Amino acid sequence: MLVDLAAVDRVKLAPEGGGTIRALSRIGYDLPExxxxxxxxxxxxxxxxxxITFLRNDxxxxxxxxxxDxxxxxxxGLxxxxxxAGRxxxxxxxxxxxxxxxKSASFxxxxxxxxxxxRGGETVAARWSVEEIDKGWTCEILDPRGAAVAFTENCLRGKAPATGTLVVWDRLTRLGVGGGDDDLDTFLSTTLARLETHLGLVFHRFLEAEALTISVIVRHEKRALALPRTVRARNPFGYPCSGLKGYPKTFSADLPGVGMIDLEAHVWPSGLQADGFLLGSRAGGPFQGFYFYRNNRLIQAGGWNGVVRNDQDSDLTEARVAVELPTDRIAVNVQKSGLQVTAGQAQAFLQATSEGLSFGDYLDAARAAHLAARRAQRGPSSPPLTPGAGLPSGVRKAAVKRLAKDGPHEELDFVWGPLPADQVFDLDLTETRVILNRDHRRTILGEAPASGADAPLIKMLLFLLFRADFERLRFSAKRREQLEICNALLLDSLKK
Ligand SMILES: Nc1ncnc2c1ncn2[C@@H]1O[C@H](COP(=O)(O)OP(=O)(O)OP(=O)(O)O)[C@@H](O)[C@H]1O
Ligand SMILES: [Mg+2]
Structure with missing residues (x-):
């Protein structure tokens, strides 16, 4: 708007060192990133x-x-x-x-x-410290002879390479652990597990192709012995056979500002507790969605970038989509851990097609495969359903006795939650629970106080009415219509 206003002077305003470093250190990197x-x-x-070596004392x-190397x-070059931001x-x-x-990752x-x-038989070294940056962006060039000794002693211990680079972080700001030995050991074991999972995932294509070996070592300052651990590849698409016939399928999307891009849509086999599926978590659920690669390096592991509203949609647990990003045509954040997708691009993802199928069809197919697998797991001989959380414990115990003869059973839970105004309840087949509209809770309870086991009669009636739907894990179109009528009738009765 004011681009045409005349300039009357020009001053050079270089960034202030200390402030720049403080800002950079807040850019949002975690240690694995x-x-x-x-x-x-x-x-x-x-x-x-x-x-990667972590040097420790007690x-x-x-x-x-x-x-x-x-x-x-x-x-x-150094x-x-x-x-x-060197050119x-x-x-x-x-x-x-x-x-x-x-620089940003280190600081x-x-x-x-x-x-x-x-390089070329010469060893060179340089150092940045926050103080020198604050004083005026002075980078210290270090004594080459001392650097050569440090390189030989510390770069790939065991055999220093003919060419290579050693990066050293001192005066650590984020890796502090207070307390004693135990704290450090606990911290190291969780940190290293997270680190290995992250690196094994991000670089899985390089590791699988044996183009790269990454090892992690913890070395005590006063002890020589340290056993390296080699990072294993974690392939988020490394399943033995597809969870759905005809998949993976390649969808083509025309992304505004980027052009044609391929989306390789996969469905993991349900219930497979493989490393590549779990990716360090217990359930694997958080890792549905897009896997963006740039030059074979994984930029983003899961998440739907607004294409599907819920990043943890339990029906889409097995849905993962590999996308190769064209370099330079799509924005990646500075720490290369995520992609900035505009609303228009999210729409274009949804409009992607493959042989007459839309991306929405893929999502529907993945949902249906998930439910079918759940049904198969239940099977005709699965244990009976009994009322679960949301009902008083005495009622639940009595129900287990009457319905399951105190034997194995599966529970149907009741929760109050947000629902559209025209619904009194909703059946969540995947999580085996009935959701009751919390906006109607007061009216349903009348004078009775709200509690974790309130409205037992209503809940028990709903249990009796719908347990067969949960046992079948499916609704026919007709049944869906009946459920809508049930909702409408209940709503009428609440309005009085
Ligand atoms: N391990 C290394 N071996 C050889 N050269 C290196 C190494 N690390 C850094 N460099 C050199 O330093 C440059 C700056 O690295 P830096 O990571 O800051 O930026 P970049 O890799 O160019 O871009 P980006 O910010 O996307 O990482 C690199 O481009 C490379 O020339
Ligand atoms: Mg770099």
Whole structure:
């Protein structure tokens, strides 16, 4: 609007160092993402081995070292590499884009970043610290002889490579654990498990192709022995046979501002507790949705980016869609952990087609496969249903006796929840529960107080009315109509 207003002076306003670092450290990297960003650089430098070492003493982690056997950098390359948002010419198949990852990832975790690199028989080193940045963006160039010794001693311990790079994080800001030995051990075991899952997932294509080995080591400052753990590939599409005939299917979407893009729609076999499905969680549920890859590196693991409203739709637990992103034509966030999809692009995803099928058809098919698998799991000989949570425990116990002869049974739960105004109840076949509209709770309860086991008579009646639907796990069109009538009749009776 004011682009035509005349300029009367020009002042150079360089960013203020301390503030820039504080802002960068808040960019939202977690430790696995920050390390993945450094591994991107190793891959771009054609490394075949990456070794991450956590140096510890008795109570805390003191440094993190990331070493690789890639092409390394000479003095000029290192200077450019250390520069924030340095102008680097990247190949189309590089993982690097912004000229920022090394610095932003490091300063999300530490206050001193040292890089030692060897190329063409020369070893060079440089260091950024928050203080020097604050003083005026001065990067320290370090003594090459000392750097050569440090490189030989610390880069891929056991055998320093002819070329490669060693990144060291000192004065860690996020990896602090208070207390004693036990705290650190607990912290390390959970942190390392998360780290291995994340790296195994993000780089699974490189690991499976044996183009790269990543190992993680915890080394005590005073002890020499440390056993490396090798990161295993976790392929989010690594199932033995498809959960639905005819899938995976490739859908084509015409994304505004991007062009044609392929969506490879998969359905995992139901109930398979495989590593690639669970991805470190217990249920695998959170990982439905899109898997965006850029140059074989996984950018986003799951989530529907607004294409499906609920990212954890229990009927879509097995639905995963692999998408290869065209480099440079779609925005990835700085920490390369997610994709920015506009509303228009989300619509275009939904309009994707494959041999006359729409993406919506795929979602419906995945939902139907999920319910069919649940039905098959229940089978004709499944245990009887009994009323569960939401009813008084005495009533529940008596029902187990009467309906299941105190033997095995499955419970149908009752919850008050948000529902459209014209519904008094809804049947949730997947979660085996009846949802009651909380807006009608007061009217239904009358004078009685609300509690976790309120309105037992209504709930028991609904149980008797609908248990067969839950046992069949399906509604016919006719039955659906009857349920709508039930809802309408109940609503009439509530209005008085
Ligand atoms: N391990 C490494 N081996 C060789 N060169 C490296 C290594 N790490 C960094 N570099 C050099 O430093 C440059 C800057 O790295 P940095 O991660 O900051 O930015 P980038 O990789 O260019 O882009 P992005 O911000 O997308 O990661 C790289 O482009 C590369 O030239
Ligand atoms: Mg990078």
């Amino acid at each position: 920050a390390l993945a960003d450094l591994i991107d650089n190793s891959i771009d430098a054609n490394a075949r081995r990456v070794e 109570t805390q982690i003191t440094s993190v070292l990331i070493a690789d 890639g092409g390394g950098m000479n003095a000029d 200077k450019l590499g250390m520069q924030f 680097i010419d990247h190949e189309a198949d590089d993982l690097g884009t912004f000229g920022l990852g090394l 999300s975790q530490c206050e001193t970043l040292t890089v030692v690199s060897r």
